[in-house]
Amino acid sequence: MSDYENYLKGSPLEVKVITRRMGIPNSASIDVFLQNDGYQALAKALSMKPDEVINEVKNSGLRGRGGAGFNTGMKWSFVPKQSAKPKYVVCNADESEPGTCKDRPLIEFDPHQLIEGIAIAGYAIQSSQGYIYVRGEYRYLLDILDRALQEAYAHGYLGKNILGSGFNYDIATHTGAGAYECGEETALLNSLEGLRGYPRVKPPFPAVVGLYGGPTVVNNVETLSNVPSIILKGAEWYSKLGSPKNGGTRLFCLSGHINRPGVYELPMGFPLRRIIEEVGGGIPGGKKLKCVIPGGSSCPVLLPEEIDVPMDFDSLAKIGSMLGSGGVVVMDEDTCVVKAALRISKFYAHESCGWCIPCREGTSWLKNLLTRLHAGAGVAEDPDTALDVAFNILGKTLCPLGDAAALPVISMLKKFRHEFEEHVKLGACPYEKRMVGVGH
Amino acid sequence: MLSESLKAKFDQVIARYPLKRSAIVPLLMFGQDEIGHVSDELIQEIARAVEVRPIEVIEDISYYSMLHRQPIGKYNFQVCTNISCLLRGGEAMLEHCSKKLGIGHKQTTADGKFSLEEVECLGACCGAPAMQVNYDFYENLTPEKIDALIEKLNKNGSA
Numbered sequence: 001m002s003d004y005e006n007y008l009k010g011s012p013l014e015v016k017v018i019t020r021r022m023g024i025p026n027s028a029s030i031d032v033f034l035q036n037d038g039y040q041a042l043a044k045a046l047s048m049k050p051d052e053v054i055n056e057v058k059n060s061g062l063r064g065r066g067g068a069g070f071n072t073g074m075k076w077s078f079v080p081k082q083s084a085k086p087k088y089v090v091c092n093a094d095e096s097e098p099g100t101c102k103d104r105p106l107i108e109f110d111p112h113q114l115i116e117g118i119a120i121a122g123y124a125i126q127s128s129q130g131y132i133y134v135r136g137e138y139r140y141l142l143d144i145l146d147r148a149l150q151e152a153y154a155h156g157y158l159g160k161n162i163l164g165s166g167f168n169y170d171i172a173t174h175t176g177a178g179a180y181e182c183g184e185e186t187a188l189l190n191s192l193e194g195l196r197g198y199p200r201v202k203p204p205f206p207a208v209v210g211l212y213g214g215p216t217v218v219n220n221v222e223t224l225s226n227v228p229s230i231i232l233k234g235a236e237w238y239s240k241l242g243s244p245k246n247g248g249t250r251l252f253c254l255s256g257h258i259n260r261p262g263v264y265e266l267p268m269g270f271p272l273r274r275i276i277e278e279v280g281g282g283i284p285g286g287k288k289l290k291c292v293i294p295g296g297s298s299c300p301v302l303l304p305e306e307i308d309v310p311m312d313f314d315s316l317a318k319i320g321s322m323l324g325s326g327g328v329v330v331m332d333e334d335t336c337v338v339k340a341a342l343r344i345s346k347f348y349a350h351e352s353c354g355w356c357i358p359c360r361e362g363t364s365w366l367k368n369l370l371t372r373l374h375a376g377a378g379v380a381e382d383p384d385t386a387l388d389v390a391f392n393i394l395g396k397t398l399c400p401l402g403d404a405a406a407l408p409v410i411s412m413l414k415k416f417r418h419e420f421e422e423h424v425k426l427g428a429c430p431y432e433k434r435m436v437g438v439g440h
Numbered sequence: 441m442l443s444e445s446l447k448a449k450f451d452q453v454i455a456r457y458p459l460k461r462s463a464i465v466p467l468l469m470f471g472q473d474e475i476g477h478v479s480d481e482l483i484q485e486i487a488r489a490v491e492v493r494p495i496e497v498i499e500d501i502s503y504y505s506m507l508h509r510q511p512i513g514k515y516n517f518q519v520c521t522n523i524s525c526l527l528r529g530g531e532a533m534l535e536h537c538s539k540k541l542g543i544g545h546k547q548t549t550a551d552g553k554f555s556l557e558e559v560e561c562l563g564a565c566c567g568a569p570a571m572q573v574n575y576d577f578y579e580n581l582t583p584e585k586i587d588a589l590i591e592k593l594n595k596n597g598s599a
Contacts, residue, residue, distance in 0.1 A: 095563050098522045098524065098565070099561070100561075101567075136506045137506070137563065174465075177468060191465065193461065194490070194492075194496075195500070196500060212459060254566065255527075255565035256528070256568075257527055257528075263566060297561075327524075329524055329565070330527075340523060340526070343521065343526050351560065
């Protein structure tokens, strides 16, 4: 189990929608859930027409919290009304983007909110089966979800003829076994079908041809956890919590060189500077900021002069980065950017599934180049060679893992070129002694 | 022979899917939890249970990082050194575990009690530096916390 304190320190600046039950003792139990508006949204949704549910979610401005930021209601609306094959809702709880740890509190402290969201999504697209794909490392969450599902069945919120509506819905959990790539929706579907987690060619998109060939909605844990509140309080209320076209709140996972690391629920569009300085309490030791990853390791880094950006999908895209998965990783002035780039590259080289050659080869070459650069054994051309390799991965792969590997490295090479050159010139890492706790 | 409870679990998991082979990875995980690694027998049993050839099970095993074909230690230390942990001393924690246990990445102590692995992001970024021992999370690690844990696990009898 996670240490509650680590994740939910709380901040007066938070706007609690999907975290509002966290902190209530036993918040994962169905009794506490029912005492706090639990399953009322499902009852309300079942009294609406499926299309009305989809429109409500569409109008709320809820966008995919896994990283892509696509309008959730829109995604649901792509599912054909008539289908010869069964339709599915798949909840992506294969959280693995470095810097991201929000599925853990969402499932650990409020599993029924997620289950309710999945059931509502199932009703909206007229599916009768949902799956929750949980990353293998999160075994304790699998157990929590299995218990919560049993409770939901026992209380009649899942199963046959839910609340007398005639709607039947089943949800089952599924465990992964360690693979970042399975967080990509088509790779996840292959994995769920018992295959290696290779991505599929799109189109067709999962909404049309997904799990077992049936129309499938794949949504992130945070996305689905927002659905009950939207149904209960309305699209207009939800959309007004955020910034234009970016409805609601967002969980930000604040980590790295920050005084109060934790998961915080803040309105969409909340400025990054205030997240670091006010919510997170600034950088330990009064050190200066060097750069920050705004949304998980696949996002281009931002410089100190760029952090007045409102944290929503469109504002970050405008300055060449991404809101991604909400993982804000802060790096202080003593951080070796070459080391950070190397560690991120090592990750993508390890996780590349090998299906697309530019990614399979490129990620390893990036890792190798950055290894020798960091060790001080690089040559003057290495930064340009690394850029060339990165640009030959970018946009040339079936799934976004290739871009995820290329983008952060490109941003670091462009914004901190002098640091890469300094390593070559010195023949050593100038930060080796300064960077906190790095073993060599 | 697989235990009766594991066989019952297999049946229950397989019933969740319209296509039996969907259960391969969960069965490998639950089987490994009981046996300690993915044995040849486990592969055969799963292949039979989900009606695929054993090679199709093996194809899955080589894809996923948490499945082990060889026995590993009773306590598998999985230390994260990815970006959030790196910034808060993850590499030093890995090095400390390595020195203390006298083993390196993907090695097991001679008594079969401990294994060590450098792993990718565990989703414990706000509690960095972090590790998992088997499925249990240990966060905000310090060398002292690691020492105390190893001492405690050592007292838990032999593997």
